[in-house]
Amino acid sequence: MEHIIKTENLSKVFRAPFTFKKINALTDLRLEITPGEVFGFLGPNGAGKTTTFKLLLGLLKPSRGKIWLWREELKKIELKSKIGFLPENPYFYNYLKAKEYLHFCRHLFALNSQESKKRVDALLDLVGLPEHKNRLIKTFSKGMLQRLGLAQALINDPELLILDEPMSGLDPLGRKEIRDLILDLKNKGKTIIFSTHILSDVETVCDRVGILIKGNLRDCGPLEHLLNPKIKSFELCIKGLSIETVHNLEEQGLNLIKRGNEIFIRVEEKEEKNLLYYLLEKGGELVSFAPRKETLEDLYVNEIKSIDNHHENLGFGN
Amino acid sequence: MKIWALAINTFREAIRDKVLYSLIFFAVLIIGLSVILDNLTIGEPTKIIKDFGLASIEIFGVLIAIFVGIGLVYKEMERKTIYNILSKPIHRYQFIIGKYLGLVLTLLVEVLTMSIALFLILYFYEGKIAFTLLPAIGMIFVALMIITAFALLFSSFSTPILSGLFTLSFFIIGHLTPDLLELVKKADSQTLRYVTEALYYIFPNLEYLNIKGQVVHHLPLEKGYLFFASLYGLLYILIILLLSMVIFQNRDIK
Numbered sequence A: 001m002e003h004i005i006k007t008e009n010l011s012k013v014f015r016a017p018f019t020f021k022k023i024n025a026l027t028d029l030r031l032e033i034t035p036g037e038v039f040g041f042l043g044p045n046g047a048g049k050t051t052t053f054k055l056l057l058g059l060l061k062p063s064r065g066k067i068w069l070w071r072e073e074l075k076k077i078e079l080k081s082k083i084g085f086l087p088e089n090p091y092f093y094n095y096l097k098a099k100e101y102l103h104f105c106r107h108l109f110a111l112n113s114q115e116s117k118k119r120v121d122a123l124l125d126l127v128g129l130p131e132h133k134n135r136l137i138k139t140f141s142k143g144m145l146q147r148l149g150l151a152q153a154l155i156n157d158p159e160l161l162i163l164d165e166p167m168s169g170l171d172p173l174g175r176k177e178i179r180d181l182i183l184d185l186k187n188k189g190k191t192i193i194f195s196t197h198i199l200s201d202v203e204t205v206c207d208r209v210g211i212l213i214k215g216n217l218r219d220c221g222p223l224e225h226l227l228n229p230k231i232k233s234f235e236l237c238i239k240g241l242s243i244e245t246v247h248n249l250e251e252q253g254l255n256l257i258k259r260g261n262e263i264f265i266r267v268e269e270k271e272e273k274n275l276l277y278y279l280l281e282k283g284g285e286l287v288s289f290a291p292r293k294e295t296l297e298d299l300y301v302n303e304i305k306s307i308d309n310h311h312e313n314l315g316f317g318n
Numbered sequence B: 001m002k003i004w005a006l007a008i009n010t011f012r013e014a015i016r017d018k019v020l021y022s023l024i025f026f027a028v029l030i031i032g033l034s035v036i037l038d039n040l041t042i043g044e045p046t047k048i049i050k051d052f053g054l055a056s057i058e059i060f061g062v063l064i065a066i067f068v069g070i071g072l073v074y075k076e077m078e079r080k081t082i083y084n085i086l087s088k089p090i091h092r093y094q095f096i097i098g099k100y101l102g103l104v105l106t107l108l109v110e111v112l113t114m115s116i117a118l119f120l121i122l123y124f125y126e127g128k129i130a131f132t133l134l135p136a137i138g139m140i141f142v143a144l145m146i147i148t149a150f151a152l153l154f155s156s157f158s159t160p161i162l163s164g165l166f167t168l169s170f171f172i173i174g175h176l177t178p179d180l181l182e183l184v185k186k187a188d189s190q191t192l193r194y195v196t197e198a199l200y201y202i203f204p205n206l207e208y209l210n211i212k213g214q215v216v217h218h219l220p221l222e223k224g225y226l227f228f229a230s231l232y233g234l235l236y237i238l239i240i241l242l243l244s245m246v247i248f249q250n251r252d253i254k
Helices: A049-056 A077-082 A098-108 A114-126 A142-153 A172-187 A199-205 A243-251 A272-281 A296-313 B002-015 B018-040 B047-069 B074-078 B092-126 B131-155 B160-184 B190-202 B212-216 B225-249
Strands: A005-015 A022-033 A038-042 A064-069 A083-086 A160-164 A191-196 A208-213 A216-222 A231-239 A255-259 A262-268 A285-293
Touching (some): A005 A049, A022 A049, A022 A064, A022 A216, A038 A199, A049 A064, A049 A160, A049 A191, A077 A083, A083 A142, A098 A114, A098 A142, A098 B002, A114 A142, A142 A160, A142 A172, A172 A191, A172 A199, A199 A296, A208 A296, A216 A296, A231 A272, A243 A255, A262 A272, A272 A285, B002 B092, B018 B092, B047 B092, B047 B131, B047 B160, B047 B212, B074 B160, B092 B131, B092 B225, B131 B160, B131 B212, B131 B225
Antiparallel strands (some): A005 A022, A005 A064, A208 A216, A231 A262, A231 A285
């Protein structure tokens, strides 16, 4: 199968200043990204997402392992002509205006045609900054910087987009706009790899997800394969229960949330029938009853917990 | 083209910075003040103005080279603006050359502005344009280019404060090496002589490029002096830039 990105045993070790202690930022990453897919990189802060991106772009040198882009080893600088990159919390030159910055980026790609000049205005329109093109970047808000960052990542009409936390710093409307933009780019056949820790972003736009924790790729695949399709638990909402019944439920160790006169209860699979009969018998009135499958959040939390337990067992914990 | 874009951007950063204007303002002011000093001295009336003017061009040029130069690479790394450059099809050597040329362009503007101010004052006194000063100004510019290369070299691996100190040391030592060599010739220790000679060749010989005295006092220069001095300067710059590129090539952009 054709790959746009392929890595083998990609590892990066940093040395702490003064103590020279080894810090494993990334360990033996094997990643394959196919053309046209949207890949979501999920992981807590410090998991190695940004390190991976910097290695893919040649900003960092691998300590071990190999990287291929479009089947070529990452040595040819020309490969970067086909990549657009948005760094995390993008920084720009404060002394430039938005338009000047995009022209500067255009020149870095040696794009001098009339079309590329027009593209600067078109991109400012696309990311919603047309009225701010002649404003100094130092007056921009965080959301505006993020938008400008996206515009510069698209200046060369790239085949591959690497976006580091593209939704951070944006309000809900801005997030939706970026999400729509990613889907639009995907429809145009672009390959997109982006990192985030906002789970809903991944669920709505990604074809495949990789969960990176402490430099290790824990799980990787289409979301529906990663998540357990079986029903794990039920969530029911009931009202009209007496105080004694509620006490009784609490004593049984059930997980209750009270909101007004309604009570939400989460119960494991197989126990739901007995509980439901019991509650109806006690005069409860059923408001809702819903099965619950494993969510990305469950998977993510479990992965983080399991790696923490593993480290504790090995004696790394406190 | 890509290098030029980087150079113009660096130049733009410098000229949009108020520090540069204040430095040039003070420099022109000092050249103006030399007029007052000139009235207090006897002898050829414009000598003090020429001496003062040329020294100001050099000193303020060095200040700009150090102030701007030490931040050239460091600031890009610190402010993370470098991610958006090196993630594009730019070789690291192109980045170094672009940054260097940008600052050299800034210095050119500084030297030209101050030279014009000096020429105007001298024209007022002598009624003619002081073309004789041009070789000295040219050599000052070559020396400034060397200092800039050093500032860039240190900036590619060190913090601004350290880079500033290192660069300033190289500027001072660069003016003292010929004297050291003369002094050490009288020393008994063979080792000391070798060490001093090695230092003499490692550090830039900025005195070789200093012809201010000869020009102001109308002393003749050897034939081909300007050519060889310029060649020496340019070769020195080339070596320092190559060194910067080698250091920067293997650096992780964290």
